[in-house]
Amino acid sequence: MSTTTKPVNQKAWFLILPMLLCVAFSAVLPLMVVVNYSVQDIISPERRVFVGTEWFTAIMRDEELHGALLRQITYSFAVLAVELPLGILLALSMPAKGWKSSAALVIVSLSLLIPWNVVGTIWQIFGRTDIGLMGAALQGMGIEYSYTGNALHAWLTVLLMDVWHWTPLVALLGYAGLRSIPDAYYQAASIDGASKFDVFRYVQLPKMRGVLMIAVLLRFMDSFMIYTEPFVLTGGGPGNSTTFLSQFLTQKAVGQFDLGPAAAFSLIYFLIILLMCFVLYNWMQRVGTQAKEAGHE
Amino acid sequence: MARIELDLAHAYRPKPQQDSDYALLPLKMTFEDGGAYALLGPSGCGKTTLLNIMSGLVMPSQGGVKFDGQDVTQRSPQQRNIAQVFQFPVIYDTMTVAENLAFPLRNRKMPADQIKQRVGVIAEMLEMSGQLNQRASNLAADAKQKISLGRGLVRPDVSAVLFDEPLTVIDPHLKWQLRRKLKQIHHELKLTLIYVTHDQVEALTFAEQVVVMTRGRAVQVGSAADLFERPSHTFVGHFIGSPGMNFLAGRSKGSAFETAGATLPLAAGIELPMGDYKLGVRPEYVTLANADTPGALPMAVSQVQDVGTHVILSAARDGALVKARLAPDSTQLQVGDTAWLQVMGSHTCFYKNDEIVA
Amino acid sequence: MNKPKFQKRSLFMLAYVVFALLPIYWMVNMSFKTNNEILAGFTLFPNHFTWDNYKTILTDPAWYSGYINSLIYVGINTVISLIVALPAAYAFSRYTFLGDKHVFFWLLTNRMTPPAVFLLPFFQLYTSVGLMDTHIAVALVHLLFNVPLAVWILEGFMSGIPREIDETAYIDGYSFPRFFVQIFIPLIKAGVGVAAFFCFMFSWVELLLARTLTSVNAKPIAATMTRTISASGMDWATLAAAGVLTIVPGAIVIWFVRNYIAKGFAMGRV
Numbered sequence: 052m053s054t055t056t057k058p059v060n061q062k063a064w065f066l067i068l069p070m071l072l073c074v075a076f077s078a079v080l081p082l083m084v085v086v087n088y089s090v091q092d093i094i095s096p097e098r099r100v101f102v103g104t105e106w107f108t109a110i111m112r113d114e115e116l117h118g119a120l121l122r123q124i125t126y127s128f129a130v131l132a133v134e135l136p137l138g139i140l141l142a143l144s145m146p147a148k149g150w151k152s153s154a155a156l157v158i159v160s161l162s163l164l165i166p167w168n169v170v171g172t173i174w175q176i177f178g179r180t181d182i183g184l185m186g187a188a189l190q191g192m193g194i195e196y197s198y199t200g201n202a203l204h205a206w207l208t209v210l211l212m213d214v215w216h217w218t219p220l221v222a223l224l225g226y227a228g229l230r231s232i233p234d235a236y237y238q239a240a241s242i243d244g245a246s247k248f249d250v251f252r253y254v255q256l257p258k259m260r261g262v263l264m265i266a267v268l269l270r271f272m273d274s275f276m277i278y279t280e281p282f283v284l285t286g287g288g289p290g291n292s293t294t295f296l297s298q299f300l301t302q303k304a305v306g307q308f309d310l311g312p313a314a315a316f317s318l319i320y321f322l323i324i325l326l327m328c329f330v331l332y333n334w335m336q337r338v339g340t341q342a343k344e345a346g347h348e
Numbered sequence: 349m350a351r352i353e354l355d356l357a358h359a360y361r362p363k364p365q366q367d368s369d370y371a372l373l374p375l376k377m378t379f380e381d382g383g384a385y386a387l388l389g390p391s392g393c394g395k396t397t398l399l400n401i402m403s404g405l406v407m408p409s410q411g412g413v414k415f416d417g418q419d420v421t422q423r424s425p426q427q428r429n430i431a432q433v434f435q436f437p438v439i440y441d442t443m444t445v446a447e448n449l450a451f452p453l454r455n456r457k458m459p460a461d462q463i464k465q466r467v468g469v470i471a472e473m474l475e476m477s478g479q480l481n482q483r484a485s486n487l488a489a490d491a492k493q494k495i496s497l498g499r500g501l502v503r504p505d506v507s508a509v510l511f512d513e514p515l516t517v518i519d520p521h522l523k524w525q526l527r528r529k530l531k532q533i534h535h536e537l538k539l540t541l542i543y544v545t546h547d548q549v550e551a552l553t554f555a556e557q558v559v560v561m562t563r564g565r566a567v568q569v570g571s572a573a574d575l576f577e578r579p580s581h582t583f584v585g586h587f588i589g590s591p592g593m594n595f596l597a598g599r600s601k602g603s604a605f606e607t608a609g610a611t612l613p614l615a616a617g618i619e620l621p622m623g624d625y626k627l628g629v630r631p632e633y634v635t636l637a638n639a640d641t642p643g644a645l646p647m648a649v650s651q652v653q654d655v656g657t658h659v660i661l662s663a664a665r666d667g668a669l670v671k672a673r674l675a676p677d678s679t680q681l682q683v684g685d686t687a688w689l690q691v692m693g694s695h696t697c698f699y700k701n702d703e704i705v706a
Numbered sequence: 707m708n709k710p711k712f713q714k715r716s717l718f719m720l721a722y723v724v725f726a727l728l729p730i731y732w733m734v735n736m737s738f739k740t741n742n743e744i745l746a747g748f749t750l751f752p753n754h755f756t757w758d759n760y761k762t763i764l765t766d767p768a769w770y771s772g773y774i775n776s777l778i779y780v781g782i783n784t785v786i787s788l789i790v791a792l793p794a795a796y797a798f799s800r801y802t803f804l805g806d807k808h809v810f811f812w813l814l815t816n817r818m819t820p821p822a823v824f825l826l827p828f829f830q831l832y833t834s835v836g837l838m839d840t841h842i843a844v845a846l847v848h849l850l851f852n853v854p855l856a857v858w859i860l861e862g863f864m865s866g867i868p869r870e871i872d873e874t875a876y877i878d879g880y881s882f883p884r885f886f887v888q889i890f891i892p893l894i895k896a897g898v899g900v901a902a903f904f905c906f907m908f909s910w911v912e913l914l915l916a917r918t919l920t921s922v923n924a925k926p927i928a929a930t931m932t933r934t935i936s937a938s939g940m941d942w943a944t945l946a947a948a949g950v951l952t953i954v955p956g957a958i959v960i961w962f963v964r965n966y967i968a969k970g971f972a973m974g975r976v
Contacts, residue, residue, distance in 0.1 A: 057802045066797035067809065070790045070853055077850035078816045081827035088826075141722055144715040153964045157957055158723055160903075161730060164956025166911045166928040169949040173729050176736070176942065182744055184732050215729065224859075227900045231866060238405055239438040242425045243499060244455035253440045253451075261862040268814070269855075276820045279913060297820055310826065317823035324818045332811070436868075517870060 088314035106315035118291070119299040120323075123275060126210070126295060130274040133214050135267065138221025139259075143251070145226050156226075159219045171283025174212040178284075198285060202292035209281050209293050216280065217273070221266040228262035229255060268328060275324050296320060349539055350429075350507035352379040356411030358397060371397050373564045374410070379508075381416075382538040384531075386555035388545060390587070393561040395544045396512055402542065403430045403510050415507055429507045431500020433514045437492030439484045445471070446480040449498045456503075470502045473533060490522045494529070501533065508540040515550065527554060548588055560584045576630070577695065582702040585628050591660065594634065594670045595699075596627040596691070605692075608668040612643050615692055618706055626699040631660065633695040634672035636679060636687060643692030645670070649685045663687050730953070736946035744942045759947035769948065772927035775841065776910060777955060779924065782845035784905040787852040791901065795860035796886070800869065810861075813854040821914050824850070832919055841924045844916050848909045855908065856901040863897025864890075899963035906959050910952075927952055 089107070092100045110116060141159065146152045165173070178198050180186035189196040198208040232254065240250050278297035281287070287294035287302075294302075300316050357374040364370055372394045379385050387395040400406040402413060404425040412421035420428050440448050449467045458466075471477045474494045479487065484495055493514055500509050511530075515523045531554065534541055545551050551558050552572040560568045560575065560583070567581040568574075579585035585593030598607025600620035605612050607627060614620065637644035647663035647670060654676065661672045661681065670689055681687050698706040736744055737759050739752045763769040797803070798810055828847055837843040871893070875885040891898065917929040931948050 057800060059803065060801040061803050063797035063801040063803040063806070066793040070794035070813075070857060071809070073786070073790050073846075073849045074813065074816055074853050077847060077853075078819070078824075080831065081824040082819075084827035084830070085823055140718065144719040144722070146719075153961065155719065155723075156964045157960055158726055160960045161953055161957065162726060163907050164910065164953050164960075165949065166913060166931065166952055168913060168928065169733075169931060169945075169952060172945060173733050173949065177729050177732055184728065184750075215725065219726075223900065223903075227863075227896050231863070231896055233436075235434040235436070235438050238425070238432070239434065239496070239499075242403075242430065242432055243452040244426050245451070246455070249455070253442060257441045261865070265858055265862060269817075272818045276818075278820075278822070297822065300820070300822060314826075317820070321819050321823055324820075325815055328814065328818055329811070332814075517868070 085314045085317055088310045089318050090315075091311055093310045102311065106312045107319065110312065110316050110319060115291075116299065119294055119296050122292070122294065123296045126277075127271055127274045129210055130213055130217075131267065131270055133210070134218045134221050134270055135263075137214065138218045138266065139225050139256075139263070141218065141222035142225030142229055142259075143255070145222070147230065156223075159222055161219075162216050163219050163223075165216075167279035168283050170212065170216050171280040174208065174215075174280075175284050178208050200289055202289055205285050205289060205293050209284060212280060212284060213274065213277070217270060220269065221263075224262040224266045225259055228259040232258050268332065271331060272324060272328060275327070296323075349381050350415045351381040351417075352402060352508060352540065352542075353377070353414040353417075354379075354398075354402070354411075356401065356408040356413065358394075358401060358406070358408045359410070362409070367564070370564050372401075372408070375566050377559070377566065377569065379540060379542060381540055383557060384534050384541045384543070384555050386543045386545060386551035386558045387561060388548060388551040388558050388587075389561035390546055392563075394564040395561050398561070399432075399510050399512055399542065399544050402508070403432050404428050405432075429503065429505060431497075431503070431506050431509045433493065433496050433500060433509065433511045435513045435516045437489055437496050437517070439492050439495050441485040443484055444481050445476060445484050445487070445495055448484050448495050449502050452499055452503055466502055466504070470498050473501070473536065474498050474529065490518045490526060493518060493526065497530075497533075501537065501539075506539065508542060511541070511543040511545075513545055514543075515545075515547075523550075530554060548590075552588075560587065562587075578697060578704065579628070580704045582626060582628065582699050585630075585697070585699075589630055589632075591631055591671050591673075593628045593630050594691070596629075596668050596670070597624070598627055599624055600698075608645055608647075609666040610645055612645070612692055615643070615694065615696070618698075620698060620706060623700065625705070626702070627691065628697045628699055629670075629691045629693070629695065631671040631673040633693055634670060635690045635693075636672070636674065636681075637690040639688050641688060641690060644688040644690045646686050646688050649681050649683050649687050652679075652681065652683060661687065663689060733946045733949055736942060737950050739943055741941060741943045759943045760951075762944055763948055763951060769927075769930060772925055772930035773951065773955070775920070775924045776916075776926040776928070779841040779844040779848070779916070779926070780906055780909040782841060783848045783852060783909045784902055786845065787849060787856045787905045788898065788902060790849075791853055791856035791860055792891070792898075793886075795857045795864055796890075798857065798861045799864035800872070810857075813857055817851050817854045817858075819850075821851075821912070825914065825918055828915065829918055838919060839921045839923045839925075843919050844924060844926070845909075847915050847919060848912060852905045852908055856905055859901045859904065860894065860897050863894045863900075867893050903960060903963050907956065910956060 090103055092102045145155045177183040178186045180190045186196060196204055198205045236254050240254055276297055277295060281293050282298055285293045287298050300320060354377045357370060358372040359370045361369050387398060389395050401408050404423060412419055415428060446467055449470060450463050453463045471480055476494060500506060515526060518526060543554050557569060557571055558575055559566050562583045568584045575584055575588050596607045598605055600622055603614055605614055645665060647665040649663045651662040653660040659674045659676055661674055663670055672689055697704055738755050740756055743753060832838050832843045875889055913928045916926045931945060
């Protein structure tokens with residue numbers, strides 16, 4: 052949100068009312084149900100026993116959970132580390148005008164529009180050494196590539212799939228941000244004798260800060276909740292090397308279909324994401340204000 | 349500091365057939381070194397295009413631009429060493445005021461202590477010395493425009509400073525401060541300044557010479573006095589002055605002029621060949637006369653506006669409308685009365701096809 | 707001013723295009739083969755080019771109805787999301803009001819919830835109001851994550867418009883609705899385009915909730931595709947063809963909004 056002074060106007064609540072109703076309906080009500088379940092042992096629809104925080108403590112002690120959490124955090128950070136710079140670079144490289152611009156937009160966005168199970172399937176095939184282009188090519192180069200047998204290969208393949216799938220999100224947001232910079236800024240920079248890197252550092256990047264923050268938050272949250280694509284590609288394997296949190300939750304919930312623990316874990320999962328996003332969001336706001344006060348350089 | 353010569357035209361299409369195909373009709377103009385000029389005209393008249401051609405952001409479709417006798421048409425704005433201030437403040441958000449001002453000099457690899465000194469001098473001139481270490485993005489619009497301007501002035505050898513309606517986003521009560529500052533800077537640094545605006549007050553107070561433009565044409569270049577006293581085009585007469593010049597359509601009969609149903613004798617020394625003309629006289633030069641004075645028109649008063657410092661009297665006759673600007677308390681006339689307005693005088697101009705002939 | 711014809715950025719762009727298209731090309735390649743050919747060997751181009759897979763999809767109602775269903779609820783969702791998000795984003799962008807920062811962050815939290823968390827409650831809720839297996843149910847459920855996203859994106863773009871424009875409009879006598887529709891929205895066209903695209907996208911690809919709330923009438927294409935495992939193993943060929951077809955509506959949407967994303971916004975409305 053912008054930080055220059057804005058007029059106080061409580062009537063603004065009318066403007067956000069429709070939105071609040073929609074989201075409350077979709078979110079608050081269900082959430083209340085989940086909270087309700089998480090503190091009960093639901094043996095059958097008629098027999099429910101209040102168990103308080105029993106499920107929560109059990110889950111916290113679960114060692115397998117710790118493993119899945121660690122893998123998840125590593126994965127999300129890897130995703131951000133690759134997709135952010137790559138996405139920005141892509142946004143800068145996309146033509147601004149003409150037919151090339153439209154063509155680039157369509158091609159870049161294609162991967163975003165594929166249903167996630169299909170994405171998993173595409174890469175499942177793509178990576179196979181018998182019927183897949185990439186698998187065959189890697190094998191042809193002498194690499195003993197196997198995403199089903201080798202944990203590192205599995206990780207890299209899942210990561211590559213995510214990069215292929217989601218970098219365009221960062222790129223599109225960055226692209227829209229870039230297009231909204233008025234020409235005068237580039238003209239002034241040219242008159243000032245700025246180099247191309249200077250233009251990026253002092254004009255483009257600062258003006259893209261808003262959209263980039265959206266991109267970082269979106270990618271972090273989505274990668275933390277990822278389920279379908281890795282599940283279809285590796286099934287969580289080999290072993291549990293690519294089993295991230297979502298799959299872990301589903302395994303537990305579907306395996307022993309017990310609403311109580313499942314609901315409890317759901318809440319914990321949600322709270323973890325919430326906490327991390329809160330920290331990330333505030334850290335980015337603080338970095339923004341610190342830079343303001345100290346003055347750059 | 350440079351002398352800018354223009355000999356160009358700019359068309360929208362490669363093969364222009366008629367006037368409307370041109371953004372700028374062929375013109376020849378010289379801006380003297382150290383002069384303060386204004387390009388004045390309504391929206392769409394081509395003034396910003398002309399400015400951008402001078403700065404190098406736009407290449408003219410015909411002809412060229414010379415700086416100090418050298419052809420710079422192919423050169424970029426950076427190579428021409430000009431500075432441009434835009435309609436909205438253009439600053440580097442992540443830098444402080446000092447860093448903003450230092451930026452062009454750093455790019456030229458000037459030694460750090462020289463940069464510091466130069467920045468100090470310019471900040472002093474702009475009355476921003478106390479804000480040098482503040483982050484530029486937190487300041488108000490007028491301060492930001494000063495920074496934009498400062499980045500142009502900080503280069504010691506800047507050839508010209510071009511302004512594209514720079515006061516557009518400035519609060520009205522701060523506009524006069526910035527205008528005063530610009531005049532001060534002009535006086536001190538003796539730079540060539542070219543200022544684009546649609547506001548005649550800005551143009552006339554800022555510039556020594558004003559170029560009045562309309563629809564791609566520069567219709568008159570002159571000082572404020574020239575534009576006021578002898579507008580060479582009816583557009584200039586209409587655009588300059590508040591209210592603008594009065595125009596009466598009429599016909600010449602040799603030594604007399606027929607207009608609004610009356611015949612007026614032409615002033616001594618003026619000869620108009622027979623034909624249709626427009627008589628132009630500024631409200632400031634329309635005086636109240638006694639009845640039947642030669643050259644005076646009896647007209648019915650339609651409005652008397654007391655503006656405090658003066659009175660605007662509007663009168664009509666035969667479909668023609670004349671406004672007179674009179675001193676306060678100089679008349680007791682009311683709406684409906686007959687006023688004898690003297691329209692013939694040494695300040696009256698005659699126009700044929702909208703161009704001045706006498 | 708002459709620009710070097712061959713820039714490093716164009717090279718990078720080209721490299722990325724290849725990277726982006728390669729897996730898709732492979733899927734397209736597969737969609738024109740038969741299952742036997744796919745499993746038998748490795749060919750860069752189909753030996754026996756066949757349209758059969760596409761024919762299956764376009765003639766079998768079980769397949770093509772999936773596309774239509776998806777399009778319907780995605781369309782409804784995008785429209786509602788935008789209508790609700792625009793005034794809200796304006797409020798966040800222009801005004802301070804009681805609890806504004808908290809509401810804004812609460813909005814984001816809705817985007818952070820793993821959909822799996824809400825599965826059962828939604829199922830129970832929509833069953834109880836009799837909206838199971840309807841397009842509107844899925845459209846409403848997707849509002850959960852699309853409205854916050856739309857508000858978030860639009861607020862960012864709106865904050866880039868100087869407030870002078872609002873004030874000038876009021877001075878000129880515009881009423882708020884008129885100002886909003888005639889002046890403001892055209893200025894944030896890029897933002898509306900981006901928000902519309904993302905709403906479309908996230909709703910189109912969402913599988914879990916859409917599959918849970920539908921069975922026959924409103925079954926989305928993503929769910930239909932998961933049933934391609936049969937006794938003879940994965941029906942790669944039809945799956946590939948279906949996958950290719952899922953890309954088409956999205957490509958059309960991005961084509962239509964490309965101008966809004968590309969043009970950015972103009973300073974001032976004069």
